[in-house]
Amino acid sequence: MSVGMLNLQAQFRTLRDEVMAEITQIFETQSFILGSRGKGLEESMAKLCDMKYGIGVSSGTDALLLSVMALKPKPGDEVITTPYTFFATASSIVRGGARPVFVDVDDQTFNARADLLEAAITPRTRALMPVHLFGQMVDPAKWLAVAKKHNLLIIEDAAQAVGAKFNGTVAGGFGDLNCFSFYPTKNLGGAGDGGMVLASDDALAHDVRINRVHGGKDRYFHDQIGICGRLDEIQAAVLLIKFKYLDQWNHRRRAIAALYNQGLQGTPAITPFEAPGAWHTYHQYVLRVPKRDELMEHLKTKGIGNMIYYPVPLHLQKCFDFLGYKEGSFPVSERLAKETVALPMSSELMDAEVAEVCEAIRGFYGGGGA
Ligand SMILES: *Cc1c(COP(=O)(O)O)cnc(C)c1O
Secondary structure (H helix, E strand, C coil), rough: CCCCCHEEEEEEEEHHHHHHHHHHHHHCCCCCCCHHHHHHHHHHHHHHHCEEEEEEEECCCHHHHHHHHCCCCCCCEEEEEEECCCHHHHHHHHCCCCEEECCCEECCCCEHHHHHHHHCCCEEEEEECCCCHHHCCHHHHHHHHHHHHHHCCEEEEEECCCEEECCECCCCCCCCCCECCCCCCCCCCCCCCCCEEEEECHHHHHHHHCCCCCCCCEEECCCCCECCCCEEEHHHHHHHHCCCCCHHHHHHHHHHHHHHHHCCCCCCCCCCCCCCEEECCCCEEEEEECCHHHHHHHHCCEEEECEEECCCCHHHCCHHHHHHCCCCCCCHHHHHHHEEEEEECCCCCCCHHHHHHHHHHHHHCCCCCC
């Protein structure tokens, strides 16, 4: 049997009645944008993360963009982040009017190293943007200590880490502007694009809230040049239904990760490292492996899904040439781009499927890599 990267059809079968009733209701009322369901989702997310305000937006990318805009950066102002992440992390910094500055990542957690932050801080630094990659948080205490000492804001990119924890702090619960994505493949995914910004500061929350509707508190009176970045009711309805199952689904992902770890023992694959204190939610289950490309080819012939996150670190992307980085600037990120592969992972994945994937990987290495 083939094993897909994720199985959203199976998830939908368990939610069909709940979802379709809500969709019908939305069509009956014809209230499609910024309604009661959006408010409900904002409250649920804010509560989950112990933040004061939730602001539903049109995508994770727009959550990040609106957050960077809220810094009101002057040309040349800098935001420090990781080069080993999804593109939107850094593109949002540039589009929001600031300049991304990268620090390299830890070779075990794949997250940006807090101990490299201070050397990257300049008089132009305005904010830190930690990314909780693949569902594992950075250590909030370390990032907060640097932010406090240098008077910087923190924008959390928690797009991959909804529900994750670190020593009792929830992802999206310690920064000043905390961003989530509800892209369908995320651990909490909608029926299209969606996102959320969480904030506790009144002024920052106000800024994001008005900028998601063209920068006006009162319609047609524009204090700022905002964007069209609202969350729609269909997304909010689907997400509110799924929100009830998030914790259960994250537990299942962790159980699957444990099965993989066990099933891959004795192979040369390096299984994911969970830092002490971290409660990883395995948005992706990512291995470091020898002969990565050959292994991927082998899995493909067996019908087993696999992906590279991410094949080119952001400092080597053509569009970021102007930042002046080059090959060798961030050696760990560059090495991970060549050595990592993500295996099928979703809360619907079955134990037998995990076993099949492990068997295929064991076969590949056991058979001398043929
Ligand atoms: C998915 C993702 C985003 C962007 O979210 P969208 O909803 O797709 O715009 C940003 N950062 C990271 C780390 C992501 O994984």
